[in-house]
Amino acid sequence: MIEIRGTTTLVGLLGWPTSHSLSPPMHNAGFAALGLDWAYVPLPVPPDRLADAVRGVAAAGFAGANVTIPHKQAVITLCDELDEVARRAGSVNTLVFDGGRVLGSSTDGDAVVSRIEAGGRRALVLGAGGAALAVAEALERAGAAVTVASRRDSGWPPSAGGFDILVNATPLKEELVVAPHARLQVVDLAYLQDGRDTALVAAARAAGCEAVVDGLDVLLAQGAASFARWTGRAAPTAAMRAALRAARP
Known part of the structure; x- marks a missing residue:
């Protein structure tokens, strides 16, 4: 069970829907393995509320977010800065909120x-x-x-x-x-x-x-890169891989 306290740093998943995603257990296992007081939460956001959601999570003190279907292209206009990969790809799957700025990158490719x-x-x-x-x-x-x-x-x-x-x-x-x-x-x-x-x-x-x-191999690889962008720490991929296996029936 993930415990969220007033000191917990939050990151989330912006998508519509998000119920299918195994990113939350994967990332939360990574945070736990490193002893980080962080938590990853699903944030189901319909397309017409994406701008409100990005501004809201940034204002609420989230450290960042992943972006999934159907928002990876639409979120570009909400970023203050794109890294070179995201700019060339025209796609963003990772946001970092830094001093009020929204930084977009892509780890999928x-x-x-x-x-x-x-x-x-x-x-x-x-x-x-x-x-x-x-x-x-x-x-x-x-x-x-x-x-x-x-x-x-x-x-x-x-x-x-x-x-x-x-x-x-x-x-x-x-x-x-x-x-x-x-x-x-x-x-x-x-x-x-x-x-x-x-x-x-x-x-x-x-x-x-x-x-x-398979898709879990890709999920782990892109998730590990996002994890490092948010935390500044190398992702504990063994713990994250084990959580992916455990999360499947």
Whole structure:
């Protein structure tokens, strides 16, 4: 049980909805492992109240926040400053509140790139939201040739033929949109709370793909980077990983 006192430093998750997220138990386990009087709380915010919410948590003394669907692009206009990665990606998933200023950054893309070999590869990114933009930017920065496909495109669904990397940055979890082949490195940003593999991860494992990275791997990597931005401390990833496992039925 997390105890929140008058001395507790708060961070939160701005999204709509937030009930699906395993970020709260992951980050709270990290704070506990380092003996920090910090707490991470879900903050469900409908799109039309995002500006009020960002101003409110900053005014209330929060140290920062994560930003998730559907706010990663909309929150940009509410930031006083963007780091270079967020500016290039056009997406923000991490806020730091510093002296009344809202600082925006993105850890999504680098979390993906840290788990695969991207240089000189051809990558297909599925999605049109903030996470897809961040992943595409990071892959390009790492030397990959990137194609982004979304349901708004006339050629949907695309084929994985001719690609070396496949990244699902859509919310689709139980629908296999693109069939993987064995030569692919596959990354799925989505995850199922009940512990089952998503349809893409299951198909990638069955196909014997070169690498398979599931949504919890990505969540841990991006969360560890956010944790360090807020606290100035290296994230205790072993404790955070254990909390992710324990949080699933």
